[in-house]
Amino acid sequence: MNLLYLILPLALGIGAGFVAAFVWATRKGQFDDLETPAMRALFDDSEVDQEAGPETRE
């Protein structure tokens, strides 16, 4: 049970790490726009085809 004395601070430390990451991300503006990035993910792959598209046609 004495392990608890180690685990609790460890858990809190990990938690603090994630909170720090969240604060950093927010300050960087990662959460300013929650809609558009989801849309961008949709067409990231297709761009490869698109770049090749006009050439194939010619």
Add this chain to the structure above:
Amino acid sequence: MNPITTELSEPRSKTVDGHATCAHCQLPVPAAMMREDAGQQFCCAGCRTVAEAIQASGLSWYYQLLDQEETAQPARTTGRDYAEMDDASFAEAHVRTGSRGELETVFYVEGVHCAACVWLVEKLPQVVPGVREARLDYGRRLATVRWQDGVVGLAQIARALDRLGYPPHPVCQGSEQLLRRDTERRQLIHVGVAGAIAGNVMLMAFALYGGWFHGMEDGFRAMFRWASLGLAVLAVTWPGRVFFRGAWAALRTRTVHMDVPIALGLGAGLLGGAWNTVTGGGEVYFDSVTALVFLLLVGRTLQERQQRKAFDALTMLSALTPRIARRLEGDQLREVPQAALRVGDRVEVRAGESVPADGRILEGSAEFDLALLTGESMPERRKVGDLVHAGTVDRSDRVVVAVVRTGADTRVGQLMRLVEEHARRRAPFVRTADRLSGWFVAAVLLLAGVCALYWGMQSPAMALEHTVALLIVACPCALALATPLAVAAAIGQAARRGILIKGGEVLEQLAKPGLLLLDKTGTLTQGEMQLSRWQGSAEVRAAAAALERRSSHVLARAFVAAYADGPQLAADDVRETVGGGLAGKVRGQRLLVGSPSYLRDHGVACSPDLDGAWGSALEAVLAAGQTPVAVAVDGEWCGLAGFGDPLREDSQSVLDQLRADGWQLGILSGDHPRVVESVAKQLGLPAQHCHGGMSPEDKLAFVEQAKRSQSVVMVGDGVNDAAALAAAQVGVAVHGGAEASLAAADVYLTEPGLSGLRALFQGSRGTLKVVRRNLVLSLAYNVVGVSLAFAGLLHPVAAAILMPVSSLTVVSSSYRSQPFRPR
């Protein structure tokens, strides 16, 4: 790669039910637009331009991405050249300089409707060399563009966006915008930190409760308590600071605010828990304290987000009005920002455009629609030498105007100053929840005192314990959540119905009936002249229409519009007398069309010597507040038209409904008293509340006066209503309103007509009902909790359960209700 994919990405016209669909927007193509030889069909010139621009830039993949399920809309493209954006004064206001010689600006872009639009806008660097990056914020329709200075001009970038179907509008990127962004981020950080702390403290509290039932080593107990204390101190002093700041501000100004009881509860919980942690006795309350901070912040943030969304939508609407002027430089025309105009500049104003600054007409004459400035429904003619005000709209011909006043000195600018003054002076509204909290604090403090005294006499050891338990369980967590959550839900629902609400207190104020004052032109009426009545034979009407077709006068066009289906005749020898009427020959007969005095001047027998029938017809037209136009054939009176600004279809039913709800109704209009009287009679409104001929200052004074005895809601659309909108308890701007009225109003109805007004009032009542229900629920929890604590019966476990359950009840009650649901 795949040839089939490439082929698919070509825009295609499909054939549905025998009709071709537009290759760009998939709407049906009108027969007149069909081109036999072409494979691609377009529904309009806009779609053709946009589709050609997209294909020429090799961006046909757009059509592949396009979600066909989305509601189709024709492309918007204006074809403007955006020359004003290359002006130095424009750059000063809208362009930021970045690193490495890059410039950056933010546009509000119209026409964005799906994910494919995001893709297309962000492909801008491929279309315009020199553009480094384009990023679109889909939710707010804001495109941030970065480009290389000197390689490409802003006007060229704007033109490219326009041709792709996204007309850009400048957005002011002031310090205000940055401040707001930082506030938003800070709020999010606070919510996140408070949430993380609340979760961790809750876990440790579980361990402590477990230990309470089954026994626990003192060392562990102390560790969990000290760890929770540390986190709770962090939660209260960092994200929770806002409540103490609010409470302090309220105390200093001797007002009541929800923050006062909250700060009291938080403080008592933290200090009591800290004392018990240090001494090792009693209970700790850190789980309650941290959960409280988290939940309250969530409620607050949600409400503010919804309000900001509505506010954004309004700001964007005003960004849509182009602020450009065409300045004459020698013989050259140049588009410049309105802000760059100086006294003495000559500007050109074309039909359909609004005048950019106060000025005197140098060339030409035209009909000017003064409705937004004065409320008059009938346009007036202005000739060379006449003064025209900024904000009035040219309805007929091109004129050249010499600028005499600009910006804040114009009539509109002066009115805007009035608006600002009154928006600032408006007394803050005290919400029910805040009013309640004053009583609440008094009651809690009294009870706490009595509790301490009573237990102090019974068993001094338990006095502190029970008093702190009482203060915590009395902390109005659910009470403080009750209003913001209900309001946030309501504002969100209202926005989906096209009602933009800037502040939550508006809903509470609209729920109780008072005096409702309406503007006439453009609010109750459609704001456009139409043919209201015609007396005379069909042949005379056809002949008159032939003559009227040759004039650009507002009434002439209204006459022709009402006669679109009849047989078309030819008119010869047409002469127009400005401000009078038309003379000409149709089918060999001499025809006169114009005002009764114009006919009299041309020797046509007119009232009072007119024979009975036409005389009384003319009386009737004038009595109805309409503008008469008479027709004479070969010197004999044989037709009469009455023009008016017709009521909106739903005005009558909406007003009847509002009257049934207990509202007193009135009209404040700048139009002629006779016209107002006739409208009031039609709508059945009492004459003592209906006033015509009012200047913007008169309207303001009237509202100020009426406000002393009752709550006043003003509904209007024009610049002339703006000051009254700002002064009234609640100002509602209606669809199509002037920019000034958008800025002054608390609520904006984005859909034409007054039915939005009815929904607004119903929704407000519904919202207040939800708020009341929430308040009752949370107060009930508090009463039960406080009684138990007072009796010394409140188990810490019971307190821990009661707290989140009461908040959850309020949360679900707020989101289940739909006050703005269409019925």
